[in-house]
Amino acid sequence: MWIVVGILAGAVGLFVWGRPRADIVGVLVVVALMSSGVLTPTEALAGFGSPVVILLAGIFIVSAGLVNTGITQRLGEFVVKVGGRSEARLVALVMVLAAGIGSVMNSAAIVSMLIPVVLTVTAATGLNRKRMLMPLCVAVMISGMMTSIASSPNIIIESILSQRGIAPPLGFFGFTPFGVVTLVVSVVFMLVVGRNLLSRKRTGDADAQETSTFDVIESYGLKARWHLLHVSADSSLVGQSVAAQRQPLRDRYGLDLLGFEKHGRGAARYLSARPETVFEAGDLVFTLVDEQQTAALSADLRCQVTGPRAEDERREVLQDVGVAEVMLAPESKSIGTTLGDLDLAAAHNVTVLAVRHRGQCITEDLPSRTLDFGDAMLVGGNWDDIERLSDTRRNFILLNLPAEYQQRLVAPGRARAAVAILIAMVACMAFGWLPGADAALLGALAMVGARCVRVDSIYRLISWNALVLIAGMLPLATALAKTGTTTLIAHHLVETLGALGPTGMLAVVFLVTAVVALFISNSATAVLIAPVAIEAAQALHVSPQGFAMTVAIACSAAFVTPVSSPTNMLVMEPGGYRFSDYAKVGVPLLALTMVITVVMARLIYLPG
Numbered sequence: 001m002w003i004v005v006g007i008l009a010g011a012v013g014l015f016v017w018g019r020p021r022a023d024i025v026g027v028l029v030v031v032a033l034m035s036s037g038v039l040t041p042t043e044a045l046a047g048f049g050s051p052v053v054i055l056l057a058g059i060f061i062v063s064a065g066l067v068n069t070g071i072t073q074r075l076g077e078f079v080v081k082v083g084g085r086s087e088a089r090l091v092a093l094v095m096v097l098a099a100g101i102g103s104v105m106n107s108a109a110i111v112s113m114l115i116p117v118v119l120t121v122t123a124a125t126g127l128n129r130k131r132m133l134m135p136l137c138v139a140v141m142i143s144g145m146m147t148s149i150a151s152s153p154n155i156i157i158e159s160i161l162s163q164r165g166i167a168p169p170l171g172f173f174g175f176t177p178f179g180v181v182t183l184v185v186s187v188v189f190m191l192v193v194g195r196n197l198l199s200r201k202r203t204g205d206a207d208a209q210e211t212s213t214f215d216v217i218e219s220y221g222l223k224a225r226w227h228l229l230h231v232s233a234d235s236s237l238v239g240q241s242v243a244a245q246r247q248p249l250r251d252r253y254g255l256d257l258l259g260f261e262k263h264g265r266g267a268a269r270y271l272s273a274r275p276e277t278v279f280e281a282g283d284l285v286f287t288l289v290d291e292q293q294t295a296a297l298s299a300d301l302r303c304q305v306t307g308p309r310a311e312d313e314r315r316e317v318l319q320d321v322g323v324a325e326v327m328l329a330p331e332s333k334s335i336g337t338t339l340g341d342l343d344l345a346a347a348h349n350v351t352v353l354a355v356r357h358r359g360q361c362i363t364e365d366l367p368s369r370t371l372d373f374g375d376a377m378l379v380g381g382n383w384d385d386i387e388r389l390s391d392t393r394r395n396f397i398l399l400n401l402p403a404e405y406q407q408r409l410v411a412p413g414r415a416r417a418a419v420a421i422l423i424a425m426v427a428c429m430a431f432g433w434l435p436g437a438d439a440a441l442l443g444a445l446a447m448v449g450a451r452c453v454r455v456d457s458i459y460r461l462i463s464w465n466a467l468v469l470i471a472g473m474l475p476l477a478t479a480l481a482k483t484g485t486t487t488l489i490a491h492h493l494v495e496t497l498g499a500l501g502p503t504g505m506l507a508v509v510f511l512v513t514a515v516v517a518l519f520i521s522n523s524a525t526a527v528l529i530a531p532v533a534i535e536a537a538q539a540l541h542v543s544p545q546g547f548a549m550t551v552a553i554a555c556s557a558a559f560v561t562p563v564s565s566p567t568n569m570l571v572m573e574p575g576g577y578r579f580s581d582y583a584k585v586g587v588p589l590l591a592l593t594m595v596i597t598v599v600m601a602r603l604i605y606l607p608g
Contacts, residue, residue, distance in 0.1 A: 003036050004038055007032045007033065007479070011473075023465040023466075023469045026469040026471065026473050029473060033476070038483065039475055039478060039479055039482070043475060043482075045475075046475060047472060047475050050471065051437035052152075054437040054440065055149070055440045056440075056467060056470065058441045059149055061447055064453050065453045069452050079097055083121070085127075087132070090127070091135045091191060094136050094139065095190065096139070098136055099142050099143040099183050100143070102144065104147065111567050128199055129575055130576055134198055134577065135187075137567050137571045138589065139187075140567050142179060142182050145557075146180075151552075153525070156530070160534065160548070164534065170549060172429050173430060174549070175552065175553075178553050178596070178597060178600055182596050186589060189589060189592065212402050213323055213402045216325060216378065217378070221361050221363070222363065227287050227288070227306065228305070229286075231280065231284075232281065233282075238280060241275065242278075242279075253296065254293060254364075255287050255293065255297070256353050258272075258287060258321065259272050259286040260283055260285055262283055263283075272385060273351055273381070274381075289305075321382060322380070323378055323402070324401050324402070325377070326379050332396070335373050336372075337371060348381075350386055351379060352366055353378045354378040355375055417451075421447055425439050470527075477528070480528075481531060489535075505536065506550050509550050510553070514560075516528065516529060525555050533547040533550065533551050542605075543606055546601040546602070557589070557590055557594075559582065559590050560583055560590055561583070
């Protein structure tokens, strides 16, 4: 028992110190339990094969599928559209959206996805980002209270109840009433009080928006030249290749080809202007050409020429085709050669649209232009082809990739499949058709099979730090139970505080869990506190489910400090928050959450 207490104290001390990394501490715990003989190697390593770890790994991949297919992005755009310029409406919508998505997604992924959305809103509306990002952070943490898979503590605590043979389980939606009530109260708190605790200024400083594709084009003076060429069935271009027509079009009309929108089988495809690409009837061709040439183009080529699409219609096009700024590397062999000799269209499938030489933009007679050290080129084409230019670092350096490159979807067009997989996985868990780990694994495999997630990326999508930490800490709970430490602590807790009654004990359990979670991860907190709380409930002869639920909710209520949750850390820099900002908002929210949890746990699990 003393050995286990010593290992526990050492682990907590390392967590508080912050060195080494939390996952390394988990491995050290496993080694210590094996080396001391407290657990057999099989027992000490059991965490790595735990259904909890398998379930979480599957959830990471399913979450990535939702992000890759653009589902989360579309929901974010919905918020912007509905919320308008009303700060109160936007705050409420962001919080509800974040909590809803977070009930079935990884919290870090939600924050990473919604921070740019919120910053875009503040830039467009002039609202203060400090009053907008903290509500997002709070809602994401509350999302961990929504379902049994919404956070790792929930999964861990369900597993502990199952291992101890305690029935019925908390259930997939058993957490939902607690999460919904906490969310409603938190939304009201943030609207009435919380925003003003952060800043009384409703407007913020002008935010620098990310450079868009059209910003890059405009910096070269080419925005007015962007036109769409609609190829009709009787056009002389039909059947001609890009290789055959690129130079004639440039010589006669000063036209540069950037990409194609082709329609076949009802779906649009977006291609760069590769030499082998053939013009077909019905094609939309993205070009750069002077307005004065459009009449001649229409007459000679029997094509309709229009201006660029509306801004809200460009997103799908820019998923595949775009522009970037490229500079010659200092040791590039291309210095001193002409663009015609370099022929990037043939060598790299990208088109040079302009050259910037000593601050001067050059768009005329590009093939004969000799490249000098320091010259930058504006190139257009497929994002993958542009990205491959950076692989030849001895020749080219990518200087400026617009925002659309970062926002492109890994699996566009697969959103329906991702939603269907998510619904099927949640249904299997909610109705008990499959064990949680089985459902998550099948969901992850289905995401890969439906091409919502690339096979070569699945290992990068999983947060191995989190899984190793949980796998390392789970055997500590086994050791605490095996040596009788959990029972002893629970009995002392009941003897000391039992006079407070079930309601008072629930409040104590909540506070102890919340305080411990300030210093160590919420997963480790669940592993340590949940067994003690369950033992205490059994000693008091009351429902252990109520105490287990209290621990789970308290683990997710990490509002008070920036270091108590990765979610808090993610919004700290973009929101410009200080430690005191978290405390000002977090302490009242923690108190409200405690009251809600204790009252609801007493009513639901400890009636009478």
